[in-house]
Amino acid sequence: MFSIILNFTLSGALFVVAILTFKKVSIPKEVAFASLPFLFALHQFTQGFVWLGMYGLIGPRALGLAEGIFVFYAQGLLQFLIPLSLWLIEPAGTRRKLIGVLMVIGGILTAYTLYGLAEESTSVYVKNHILVYVNEWTDKIWVGILYVLTTCGALLLSRSIAIQLFGLLNFLFLVLVYVFIPYGLTSVWCLYAAAISVLLYFYFVERRIAFLQILKKKEVDFNSKLEKELNTLKHRYPKLREKWQRRFSVDR
Incomplete structure (x- = not known):
């Protein structure tokens, strides 16, 4: 039994x-x-x-x-x-x-x-x-x-x-x-x-962890590229940056 x-x-x-x-x-x-x-x-x-x-x-x-x-x-x-x-x-x-x-x-x-x-x-x-x-x-x-x-x-x-x-x-x-x-x-x-x-x-838990790690890496890469692009614009167009800063400060 x-x-x-x-x-x-x-x-x-x-x-x-x-x-x-x-x-x-x-x-x-x-x-x-x-x-x-x-x-x-x-x-x-x-x-x-x-x-x-x-x-x-x-x-x-x-x-x-x-x-x-x-x-x-x-x-x-x-x-x-x-x-x-x-x-x-x-x-x-x-x-x-x-x-x-x-x-x-x-x-x-x-x-x-x-x-x-x-x-x-x-x-x-x-x-x-x-x-x-x-x-x-x-x-x-x-x-x-x-x-x-x-x-x-x-x-x-x-x-x-x-x-x-x-x-x-x-x-x-x-x-x-x-x-x-x-x-x-x-x-x-x-x-x-x-x-x-x-x-x-x-396996599905393992796959989920791997997916989140990839997502995090992509997020870090995206933030890094965004920061790099903003710094480039900052150095190339300083006057435009100041203009936008004044505009936003007035709006606030």
Whole structure:
């Protein structure tokens, strides 16, 4: 029962983070990236229903639907969605081009895995209090390598420190899970990724700070240029300056 409470509680907390993140969106191309906490929240909400099915609290049909949604998102969409959302917000340059390459690879991998998930049935069972998802089509080493490359690799290529940290923590935890509980890779890693997706909110905080710094620099540059121009006029047209000063003093 603890797992049910954990998934639904985490889902509720992430919905709050998702709302706060959506409020920070200022341009359309940020929507895909800002939607990630919301999608992680839905993902954990879905896994909560998988646990309900494991305890026999919902019927087989509802359980099958929850299993399908969870696996299709975890194994079929993230490898394309993550590099796509990053490619949209990344400034032009080498990093964006590399993320674009990973996005193409992720798109091909998504097509492959979605086809396999639709063709091959996924079995779900509980082992050591952990949900285990098994699909013969996606349970291949090369699929896993490309999956990590397109997700964690794209995150680490970002210019944003918050996004890089999210990618690094995901990769390190992935290695730990693969070494100690490889059978729970899909469920445990997704749970962890969802929990730390709150870091994605700080991308918008980071971006806001950078924007204000640029604005301040422009203001300083403008004031400096204005002061320089006024000093130039002061030296070139001293009589005109005195005339305007007298006029303003009379008006007052």
